[in-house]
Amino acid sequence: MSxxxxxxxxxxxxxxxxxxxxxxxxxxxxxxWDDHRKAVIVHGSPGVGKTSAAHALANDMDWPVMELNxxxxxxxxxxxxxxxxxxxxxxxxAGGSGRRLVILDEADNFHGNADYGGSREVTRxxxxxxxxxxLVANEFYDMSQSLRDACxxxxxxxxxxxxxxxxxxxxxxxxxxxxxEEALEKIAEDTSGDLRSAVNDLQAVAxxxxxxxxxxxxTGERDTTEGIFDFLDALIKxxxxxxALYASYDVDETxxxxxxxxxxxVPKDYRGAELADAYGFLANADRWLGRVRATQDYSFWRYAxxxxxxxxxxxxxxxxxxxxxxxxxxxxxxxxRTKGTRNTRDAIAERIAxxxxxxVATARREILPFxxxxxxxxxxxELTVRMAATYELDEGExxxxxxxxxxxxxxxxxxxxxxxxxxxxxVEHSGxxxxxxxxxxDEDGGDGDDQQSLEAVAADSESSDADPDGTDxxxxxxxxxxxxxx
Amino acid sequence: xxxxxxxxxxxTSALDSVSVLVDECKIHLEEEGLEIRAVDPANVGMVDxxxxxxxxxxxxxxxxxxxVDLSRLEDIAGxxxxxxxxxxxxxxxxxxxxxxIDGLEYTLALIDPDSIRQEPDIPELDLPARVVLEGxxxxxxxxxxxxxxxxxxxxxxxxxxxxxxxxxGDTDDVHLELTREDLIDLQVGPAHSLFxxxxxxxxxxxxxxxxxxxxDLGEEFPVKIYFGFAEGLGQxxxxxxxxxxxx
Numbered sequence: 001m002s003x004x005x006x007x008x009x010x011x012x013x014x015x016x017x018x019x020x021x022x023x024x025x026x027x028x029x030x031x032x033w034d035d036h037r038k039a040v041i042v043h044g045s046p047g048v049g050k051t052s053a054a055h056a057l058a059n060d061m062d063w064p065v066m067e068l069n070x071x072x073x074x075x076x077x078x079x080x081x082x083x084x085x086x087x088x089x090x091x092x093x094a095g096g097s098g099r100r101l102v103i104l105d106e107a108d109n110f111h112g113n114a115d116y117g118g119s120r121e122v123t124r125x126x127x128x129x130x131x132x133x134x135l136v137a138n139e140f141y142d143m144s145q146s147l148r149d150a151c152x153x154x155x156x157x158x159x160x161x162x163x164x165x166x167x168x169x170x171x172x173x174x175x176x177x178x179x180x181e182e183a184l185e186k187i188a189e190d191t192s193g194d195l196r197s198a199v200n201d202l203q204a205v206a207x208x209x210x211x212x213x214x215x216x217x218x219t220g221e222r223d224t225t226e227g228i229f230d231f232l233d234a235l236i237k238x239x240x241x242x243x244a245l246y247a248s249y250d251v252d253e254t255x256x257x258x259x260x261x262x263x264x265x266v267p268k269d270y271r272g273a274e275l276a277d278a279y280g281f282l283a284n285a286d287r288w289l290g291r292v293r294a295t296q297d298y299s300f301w302r303y304a305x306x307x308x309x310x311x312x313x314x315x316x317x318x319x320x321x322x323x324x325x326x327x328x329x330x331x332x333x334x335x336x337r338t339k340g341t342r343n344t345r346d347a348i349a350e351r352i353a354x355x356x357x358x359x360v361a362t363a364r365r366e367i368l369p370f371x372x373x374x375x376x377x378x379x380x381x382e383l384t385v386r387m388a389a390t391y392e393l394d395e396g397e398x399x400x401x402x403x404x405x406x407x408x409x410x411x412x413x414x415x416x417x418x419x420x421x422x423x424x425x426x427v428e429h430s431g432x433x434x435x436x437x438x439x440x441x442d443e444d445g446g447d448g449d450d451q452q453s454l455e456a457v458a459a460d461s462e463s464s465d466a467d468p469d470g471t472d473x474x475x476x477x478x479x480x481x482x483x484x485x486x
Numbered sequence: 487x488x489x490x491x492x493x494x495x496x497x498t499s500a501l502d503s504v505s506v507l508v509d510e511c512k513i514h515l516e517e518e519g520l521e522i523r524a525v526d527p528a529n530v531g532m533v534d535x536x537x538x539x540x541x542x543x544x545x546x547x548x549x550x551x552x553x554v555d556l557s558r559l560e561d562i563a564g565x566x567x568x569x570x571x572x573x574x575x576x577x578x579x580x581x582x583x584x585x586x587i588d589g590l591e592y593t594l595a596l597i598d599p600d601s602i603r604q605e606p607d608i609p610e611l612d613l614p615a616r617v618v619l620e621g622x623x624x625x626x627x628x629x630x631x632x633x634x635x636x637x638x639x640x641x642x643x644x645x646x647x648x649x650x651x652x653x654x655g656d657t658d659d660v661h662l663e664l665t666r667e668d669l670i671d672l673q674v675g676p677a678h679s680l681f682x683x684x685x686x687x688x689x690x691x692x693x694x695x696x697x698x699x700x701x702d703l704g705e706e707f708p709v710k711i712y713f714g715f716a717e718g719l720g721q722x723x724x725x726x727x728x729x730x731x732x733x
Contacts, residue, residue, distance in 0.1 A: 064529055065529075085685075088729055088730060090729070092532055095708055
């Protein structure tokens with residue numbers, strides 16, 4: 001059985017339901033396109049008929065259509081080649097004076113990896129187009145400012161129940177399905193403004209039943225996602241334990257994120273003992289999340305969610321009311337702000353760990369604080385220079401450990417001294433290496449510098465054996481050295 | 487039912503001339519030969535190809551329709567050495583195409599023709615000017631223009647009676663004039679249109695250097711390019727919509 005949303009897709013604009021004003025705007029935009037030559041953004045919730053309207057418009061105007069939707073690959077190069085060419089070229093039937101409608105579906109979604117550079121290319125195409133372009137989008141503000149400015153805007157509103165019912169009735173008549181009026185109203189109500197879902201639901205139910213009744217419809221209720229702010233309001237002010245837990249099922253956040261949201265917003269309404277209780281449950285939830293991380297057993301999530309939702313709701317002792325300004329977790333913005341500092345700290349810790357043979361965590365937790373205390377404000381200059389030399393620290397890192405300003409003369413001179421010291425030490429080391437190499441040079445006439453020091457070691461062990469031929473190896477020497485063959 | 491044996495060259499040139507515009511296409515297996523019609527995703531370029539049954543070593547078909555992934559089929563055809571024969575046979579049961587090149591057997595899964603872009607209607611165009619020239623002159627024009635620009639103007643000067651190619655870049659220009667002597671034939675009429683070089687470059691790849699190429703041109707109208715291959719038993723027609731000349 002074919003998809004009813006396809007079968008009953010409007011073929012002309014006059015069949016587009018529920019958005020008469022937007023529909024007329026779209027028609028007017030097309031009819032006056034030759035004068036303004038601007039692209040148009042058609043935006044609104046999913047399933048209200050935006051794409052259908054664009055295709056119906058093309059049909060009405062007798063314009064051929066070029067459509068790029070989310071299922072096509074939409075990298076910048078494809079957009080330039082396909083949409084760019086389509087928007088600059090005339091048509092095959094009428095040449096340069098012929099119009100073509102370019103439809104860019106889901107225009108708010110030109111980002112992510114596959115579409116890298118896509119949104120910028122779309123803006124370019126829109127600005128240099130010689131053909132009418134319709135951009136279809138769900139979220140108007142997900143598109144860049146420059147793109148929004150370059151286009152006219154038409155909003156498609158959610159389709160009202162009053163408009164959905166006649167559409168469903170019409171389809172039922174044409175499909176020969178008997179129905180109860182209330183059943184259609186129930187479908188229309190459940191889908192809250194989404195005409196496409198309403199038609200899909202109708203088809204799903206009608207395929208099962210001979211005659212459509214309200215009881216049939218009840219089976220197919222739709223999941224909707226609830227916004228996080230509505231959920232917080234319900235959790236903190238209204239719902240009981242069970243209600244809060246159920247409400248959380250419709251929220252599209254992981255327990256880890258949800259915990260942050262709740263934890264940050266609960267103190268805005270809870271006071272005193274109830275707040276203490278709430279935090280007790282949040283702490284439990286956090287422990288469960290820790291267990292999830294440790295064991296990778298995600299079935300523990302349920303206990304975390306129970307605690308953070310039902311627990312918090314059950315802790316409420318005073319009735320809450322009014323409006324509270326909830327905000328995103330400050331933990332996130334803090335992470336963002338401290339990112340640079342944390343990176344510096346980890347970079348230093350890694351170098352210390354490598355040098356001292358500890359783990360990075362130990363270096364960070366146990367060594368770094370001592371270094372910090374010992375070199376506080378570079379008071380012990382000699383020690384600070386030695387530290388900077390040993391761990392090869394730059395100005396930023398020295399300033400991070402000592403707490404002195406990064407651009408001060410003090411820090412700069414320490415780093416300079418440290419660099420000098422490092423150089424000296426390198427020369428010292430290589431000096432002895434060269435020296436050792438030279439002593440054996442005459443015997444085996446080695447070649448490369450690095451190789452020489454290795455040979456020197458090998459030659460030393462050989463000479464101590466007092467075996468000039470080297471035929472009789474040490475008994476425990478299973479592995480031959482490179483120099484054995486030179 | 488479809489069963490045919492064809493030389494590698496003929497099959498490759500047929501496939502190449504379609505694959506410059508689309509990745510997948512429908513092939514009509516008519517009694518008198520193969521037919522392919524396709525339009526590119528941007529709706530700017532179109533190809534209409536026919537290959538007569540006589541171009542095949544042997545050919546049997548009764549009007550089926552198959553959908554193929556062109557690059558796959560091209561790869562397979564590329565396995566054959568020049569002069570080798572390729573044997574094609576459609577398995578109606580499994581909807582697969584059995585391809586045999588000497589001992590090499592390849593079974594190609596076909597694409598549901600309904601899932602491929604609709605075939606275009608060939609528009610009836612009344613194009614006043616006609617230029618007939620050698621494939622290598624087309625190649626020369628396109629290559630020269632490509633050095634300076636991404637679009638190219640093709641036109642006919644009615645007074646002086648010559649065909650011209652213009653490409654204007656940001657800094658450099660290319661201009662080429664071909665008079666009656668340089669051309670095989672010229673039918674003078676009002677003609678001047680701008681075209682995308684990307685498309686012409688691709689189409690040019692499919693045009694053999696020694697082919698006799700006919701260009702039908704108009705003023706701000708699509709160009710029709712046609713030429714024969716496989717000793718005249720195959721015919722390719724390209725149509726390309728003009729760029730809109732912005733002011």
